[in-house]
Amino acid sequence: MSYTILKKVQAAPNEYDIWVKAPQIASHAKAGQFVIVMADENSERIPLTIADTDKKEAIRVIYQVVGTSTEKLAQLNVGDALSNCAGPLGQPSEIPEGKQTLVIGGGVGIAAILTIIKTLKEKGNHVTTILGSRDREHLILENEIREIADETLIYTDDGSAGKKGLVTDGMNALFEAGKRFDAAWAVGPTIMMKFCSLVAKEHDLLIWTSLNPIMIDGTGMCGGCRVKVKDTIKYACVDGPEFDGRYVDWDILMNRQKQYSKEETESEHVCKLGGIHPSQSKEGGLQ
Numbered sequence: 001m002s003y004t005i006l007k008k009v010q011a012a013p014n015e016y017d018i019w020v021k022a023p024q025i026a027s028h029a030k031a032g033q034f035v036i037v038m039a040d041e042n043s044e045r046i047p048l049t050i051a052d053t054d055k056k057e058a059i060r061v062i063y064q065v066v067g068t069s070t071e072k073l074a075q076l077n078v079g080d081a082l083s084n085c086a087g088p089l090g091q092p093s094e095i096p097e098g099k100q101t102l103v104i105g106g107g108v109g110i111a112a113i114l115t116i117i118k119t120l121k122e123k124g125n126h127v128t129t130i131l132g133s134r135d136r137e138h139l140i141l142e143n144e145i146r147e148i149a150d151e152t153l154i155y156t157d158d159g160s161a162g163k164k165g166l167v168t169d170g171m172n173a174l175f176e177a178g179k180r181f182d183a184a185w186a187v188g189p190t191i192m193m194k195f196c197s198l199v200a201k202e203h204d205l206l207i208w209t210s211l212n213p214i215m216i217d218g219t220g221m222c223g224g225c226r227v228k229v230k231d232t233i234k235y236a237c238v239d240g241p242e243f244d245g246r247y248v249d250w251d252i253l254m255n256r257q258k259q260y261s262k263e264e265t266e267s268e269h270v271c272k273l274g275g276i277h278p279s280q281s282k283e284g285g286l287q
Contacts, residue, residue, distance in 0.1 A: 003037075003082040006058055011140045014065045015108055016074055017051075019058045025087045026053040031119040032093030032112075032210065032242050035059065036218045038083040039072035046070060047215045047237075049112035049187075050088060059087075062111035062140065089218045090241050093208065097123045099182035102174070102205075103149070104167050104196055106132040106188025110140050112210055113187050117148050126150050128179070130170040132188065136161035167192060171199045181205055186245060190254055197245030209245035211236045213256055228252050 007019040025035060034049045046069055052060035065074050076082070093116050101120055105113040110131055120127050129149040133139040134157045142161075146152045153170045154162025163169070167188075184207040186196035193209040200207035213236050215225040220238035227234050228249035234240065 003085040005076055005078050005080050005082070008076075008078050011062055011111075012138045015062065015138070015140065016065070017060070017062045017111075017140075019054075019060050020082060020085060021057060022059050022085050022087075023057045025050075025085065026055060026057055026059050029053050029059060029088040030092035031095065031115045032208075033088040033090045034218075034241065035061065035085050035087030036089065036215075037061070037073070037085045039069060039076060040083045043072050043083065044069040045216060045218070046073065047089075047218060049210065049241075051111040051114050052118075053115075059085075062108060064108045086218065089237060091239065093119065093185070093242055095119050095123050096125060096183055099125050100128075100180065101125045102128050102130070102171070102181040102184040104130045104132070104171070104184065104186040104188070105145075106167055106186075106192040107134070107138065108140070109188030109192075109210070110145070113185060114141055114144065116185055116187075117145060121148055128174065128181070129153070130155065130167045130174075131162075132156070132167035132170075132192070133161070134158070166195075168195050168199050171196065175199075175203055184208070185210075185242075190250065190257065193245055194248075194250040194254075197248065197250070201246045207245045208242040209248060210241045211243060211248065211253065212241070213253060227256075 004021045005018050006021055009017045011017040029050050034047050036045045036047050048061040048063050050059050051062050065071050103113050103117055117127055127149045128151045129145055130153045132155045139161050155165045155167050155170050184205055186193045187210045197207055211227055213225040213227055215237055216222040218237045220235045225236040227236055229243045230247040
């Protein structure tokens with residue numbers, strides 16, 4: 001199987017949006033699932049959420065360059081092929097029908113909510129979205145999501161797009177306005193998902209969060225992606241990646257994400273020597 005890149009655009013600084021030929025994955029993938037890709041035979045295995053599919057031939061993934069292996073991926077262009085692409089992996093999102101739903105995306109995590117929003121609308125749900133980023137330049141998929149969702153709110157750290165503030169400010173504003181929801185999703189940086197979950201817990205709102213622990217094989221064998229939910233150990237790759245954020249032990253998750261900080265720093269040093277842009281953050285978790 002040749003996983004050829006069919007389309008590639010730069011979605012934001014250091015973020016790329018690609019369509020990859022993968023008919024078997026495209027025909028089976030559902031909202032919330034992911035793939036593990038390798039740019040070449042010497043790359044790390046990179047877990048990426050499936051942002052979209054054409055249902056027949058190709059899948060869409062959006063990723064951020066955060067280390068050596070994603071830098072290698074970014075160097076591939078249309079016509080080049082990935083060394084490997086495994087999936088669809090993980091459990092699909094639990095999609096209700098005819099409900100009031102809230103979907104929150106932050107940073108590159110916005111890519112992961114696109115297919116969730118599409119599937120929610122296909123099932124007759126009313127969808128309110130909140131998108132957050134550091135600034136307008138890093139805000140991705142705004143127009144696509146506005147076309148699908150019933151209502152879209154934008155929050156940026158510097159106020160260059162939408163309102164100045166955090167996505168949790170948007171959540172609080174909706175609740176203060178009397179809005180009520182049957183289910184919510186939040187996908188983005190771990191700290192964002194943690195605080196979205198705290199707000200949801202205050203309002204007794206089910207909130208699905210797509211966890212991004214360090215992941216290696218993606219099949220539950222290595223145990224690297226274990227997380228604690230309701231005082232029970234779960235594996236994000238096979239039990240998730242979505243879990244009700246009200247019951248996730250966020251502090252354990254964030255501590256485990258730092259496990260390979262030393263190795264990441266050494267990899268950055270090698271990148272500098274090799275002329276590759278150094279990593280700005282860890283690479284092991286699900287994007």
